[in-house]
Amino acid sequence: MINEKLATVKKNIPSNVTLVAVSKTKPNELIEEAYKAGQRIFGENKAQELKNKAEVLPKDIQWHFIGHLQRNKVKYIAPHTSLIHSIDSIQLLTEVNKQGLKNNRIIDCLLQFHIATEESKFGLSLEEATELLNSNDFLNLKNIKIVGVMGMASFINNEEQVRNEFIRLKDIFTQLNNNFFKKTETFQTISMGMSGDYQIAIEEGSTMIRVGSAIFGNRN
Numbered sequence: 001m002i003n004e005k006l007a008t009v010k011k012n013i014p015s016n017v018t019l020v021a022v023s024k025t026k027p028n029e030l031i032e033e034a035y036k037a038g039q040r041i042f043g044e045n046k047a048q049e050l051k052n053k054a055e056v057l058p059k060d061i062q063w064h065f066i067g068h069l070q071r072n073k074v075k076y077i078a079p080h081t082s083l084i085h086s087i088d089s090i091q092l093l094t095e096v097n098k099q100g101l102k103n104n105r106i107i108d109c110l111l112q113f114h115i116a117t118e119e120s121k122f123g124l125s126l127e128e129a130t131e132l133l134n135s136n137d138f139l140n141l142k143n144i145k146i147v148g149v150m151g152m153a154s155f156i157n158n159e160e161q162v163r164n165e166f167i168r169l170k171d172i173f174t175q176l177n178n179n180f181f182k183k184t185e186t187f188q189t190i191s192m193g194m195s196g197d198y199q200i201a202i203e204e205g206s207t208m209i210r211v212g213s214a215i216f217g218n219r220n
């Protein structure tokens with residue numbers, strides 16, 4: 001079942017697009033099924049849940065943290081996560097850096113942008129991100145690396161609006177790349193697209209999609 005759904009999603013995406021299988025709320029048995037089918041990157045949105053799963057599931061799984069992250073929870077994921085998608089403040093990034101240092105590692109991070117019209121979605125504006133990247137605090141962080149951007153489009157049945165939101169994120173990526181990351185080759189990731197809209201996201205330049213229900217079924 002899961003291997004068939006996984007195969008269907010993979011068939012629809014080009015080889016340069018990374019698939020994050022969003023396993024939040026799902027039991028380890030289902031993750032193991034996807035693992036047996038070859039999937040190695042999984043996404044979680046609760047810190048404690050990521051930690052619990054990472055401690056018992058195979059060590060070559062790459063755990064991405066995709067949800068809103070509270071500073072006091074960073075310590076749970078710092079030993080385990082290979083990419084945090086949801087950096088939305090210098091304070092959070094500073095805590096990730098502190099926990100990276102404690103774990104003797106550099107933690108890859110994406111800046112999350114608010115691209116949807118919905119008020120409830122988290123994320124930075126381009127102005128806020130520019131301020132963050134220009135700050136002295138940022139320059140002192142040696143145990144984090146900003147490798148790209150992430151965003152969630154509005155949950156609406158309006159393809160044109162969703163497309164425009166993805167175009168906006170791609171544009172933000174390009175501007176940040178030109179202004180801050182020109183000399184590095186590590187700023188590469190545009191994390192956008194979920195079960196309902198990943199085709200549109202890929203058409204607009206996504207390099208990483210986060211797909212849950214299309215692989216694991218609906219969540220309660």
Ligand SMILES: *Cc1c(COP(=O)(O)O)cnc(C)c1O
Pocket residue numbers: 022024045066067152194195196210211212213214
């Ligand atoms: C839950 C979640 C997803 C996956 O959503 P689906 O619609 O089930 O594919 C992707 N990104 C984020 C940030 C999520 O919280």
